[in-house]
Amino acid sequence: MILDEVKEKFIKGVMREGKRTDGRAFDEYRKISVDTEAFPNAEGGAWVKIGETQVAAGVKIDLSTPFPDQPDEGMLSVNAEFSPLAHPDFYPGPPKPESIELARVVDRGIRSAESIDLKKLFVKENKVLGVFIDLYVLNHSGNLIDAAALAAMAALNKARLPKIEDDKIVYGEYTGQLPIARSVVTTTFEKIEGQIILDANDHEEVASEARFTLGTGDGDKFASAQKSGNGGFTRGEFEYLLDTALEKGRELRKLV
Amino acid sequence: MTEKRELIRNGKRANGREDDELRPIKITVGVLDKAQGSCLLEWGKNMVLAGVYGPREVFPKRDVDARKAILVARYVMAPFSGVEGHGRAGPNRRSREISKVAGHVFENVVLTEKFPKTMIEVQMEVLQSDGGTRIAAITAGVLALADAGIPMKDLPCGSGVGTIDEDNKRMVLDLDKYEDNLGKSDIPTILSPRTGEILLYQMDGYLTKEQLLEGLDKVQSKAVPRLREEMARALKEKYGGMAENGGVEQ
Numbered sequence: 001m002i003l004d005e006v007k008e009k010f011i012k013g014v015m016r017e018g019k020r021t022d023g024r025a026f027d028e029y030r031k032i033s034v035d036t037e038a039f040p041n042a043e044g045g046a047w048v049k050i051g052e053t054q055v056a057a058g059v060k061i062d063l064s065t066p067f068p069d070q071p072d073e074g075m076l077s078v079n080a081e082f083s084p085l086a087h088p089d090f091y092p093g094p095p096k097p098e099s100i101e102l103a104r105v106v107d108r109g110i111r112s113a114e115s116i117d118l119k120k121l122f123v124k125e126n127k128v129l130g131v132f133i134d135l136y137v138l139n140h141s142g143n144l145i146d147a148a149a150l151a152a153m154a155a156l157n158k159a160r161l162p163k164i165e166d167d168k169i170v171y172g173e174y175t176g177q178l179p180i181a182r183s184v185v186t187t188t189f190e191k192i193e194g195q196i197i198l199d200a201n202d203h204e205e206v207a208s209e210a211r212f213t214l215g216t217g218d219g220d221k222f223a224s225a226q227k228s229g230n231g232g233f234t235r236g237e238f239e240y241l242l243d244t245a246l247e248k249g250r251e252l253r254k255l256v
Numbered sequence: 257m258t259e260k261r262e263l264i265r266n267g268k269r270a271n272g273r274e275d276d277e278l279r280p281i282k283i284t285v286g287v288l289d290k291a292q293g294s295c296l297l298e299w300g301k302n303m304v305l306a307g308v309y310g311p312r313e314v315f316p317k318r319d320v321d322a323r324k325a326i327l328v329a330r331y332v333m334a335p336f337s338g339v340e341g342h343g344r345a346g347p348n349r350r351s352r353e354i355s356k357v358a359g360h361v362f363e364n365v366v367l368t369e370k371f372p373k374t375m376i377e378v379q380m381e382v383l384q385s386d387g388g389t390r391i392a393a394i395t396a397g398v399l400a401l402a403d404a405g406i407p408m409k410d411l412p413c414g415s416g417v418g419t420i421d422e423d424n425k426r427m428v429l430d431l432d433k434y435e436d437n438l439g440k441s442d443i444p445t446i447l448s449p450r451t452g453e454i455l456l457y458q459m460d461g462y463l464t465k466e467q468l469l470e471g472l473d474k475v476q477s478k479a480v481p482r483l484r485e486e487m488a489r490a491l492k493e494k495y496g497g498m499a500e501n502g503g504v505e506q
Contacts, residue, residue, distance in 0.1 A: 019417075100349050108459075220465075222468060225468075
């Protein structure tokens with residue numbers, strides 16, 4: 001608590017001088033790497049690093065029963081785990097609002113952009129394929145949402161469709177790629193001392209007054225949005241967020 | 257199964273409303289005896305009851321903040337609130353996320369630094385739902401806070417806005433359940449009328465920058481003034497006579 005207060009004061013002081021503690025420009029991401037060879041057992045997987053932040057995504061595809069209101073469509077489920085090894089403040093136990101929010105924001109982007117062609121996942125009456133995306137936060141050094149969204153998309157683009165025989169999945173055999181219509185990524189902004197920065201690290205997040213995440217997809221459209229944190233954004237700031245998210249989104253989508 | 261319905265008939269919204277028209281809103285404050293502040297809000301067929309407890313002792317104790325009051329917001333839908341089958345009682349992932357973002361809205365305006373080491377709870381129960389329940393619940397929560405006499409900088413309010421036509425072009429205000437479920441997009445938005453800042457913004461859909469700005473402007477220019485009026489009326493109904501009455505509730 002005391003340490004957080006000291007940290008907050010320091011970060012805000014540096015921001016007031018128009019700088020960031022790690023020397024980055026306000027709209028500059030840390031180095032990003034995407035490894036899609038990481039989990040060969042999963043139908044699709046990705047290990048994403050943004051600076052020191054690390055998030056793994058695994059895609060598993062299984063036979064399941066469709067939702068009653070969408071009997072001819074495959075299922076999508078996104079879950080996030082904030083592993084206790086990722087940060088000293090993360091403890092085992094039921095999901096916290098932060099991990100639910102992260103999973104739901106990533107889910108909304110993929111769903112709204114219709115990234116996965118769910119109609120092609122129909123098997124037969126009352127049987128469809130379910131796509132299960134699990135997001136594992138392995139090291140929390142800030143900006144988990146963007147890292148998770150990037151990992152989810154990279155894993156989906158890599159995912160293979162399992163072979164089905166006699167209404168059962170034949171594990172380890174594949175019939176093709178999971179049909180992906182478009183890629184969607186997120187761009188997350190934090191507001192500190194009235195300044196707006198991209199890709200905040202965990203120290204900057206402690207000092208943040210408000211957050212805005214924008215999901216963007218192919219064709220320069222917005223697929224999801226989530227304002228979080230106690231502070232607000234003016235209309236002028238909102239316009240800046242929209243323009244910047246489109247520009248950065250184009251770059252991020254090249255990585256997946 | 258969701259019933260197939262037309263959302264637009266003869267070029268107009270099938271529910272008979274104009275594109276910028278909100279549903280009827282009825283607000284009553286001070287409807288519960290035990291809660292420090294309360295509000296019953298009916299917004300179309302939505303019915304939400306909000307109650308505020310606090311500032312009071314923090315529970316669990318480890319959550320205490322020496323600098324300010326902590327604000328706990330809880331949004332839940334009753335199992336009987338929808339037109340479909342029996343829902344599950346208690347919070348789910350959706351309601352937990354809504355509770356989180358609702359808490360951010362309240363924290364933006366409540367002067368929490370006036371009540372260090374305490375807790376202020378805003379309980380929101382959705383008793384009947386018809387699309388736009390988070391907006392209705394947060395509005396009720398804001399009014400319950402005001403009814404509890406908790407000092408605030410502003411009375412945030414807003415509306416949903418989104419596209420309901422097949423072309424994903426036409427932005428309408430305050431989507432009802434069918435427009436939300438079968439439409440193309442929905443953006444629940446809450447603003448601070450005093451500063452114009454966005455306090456809550458969530459989105460489902462696939463829209464352009466121009467559409468997002470159009471939606472925001474509709475909420476700002478059409479929904480917020482209407483809500484302000486209704487909220488002021490509800491507070492005046494209970495407290496309007498106090499000035500003439502020596503500061504005593506009638």
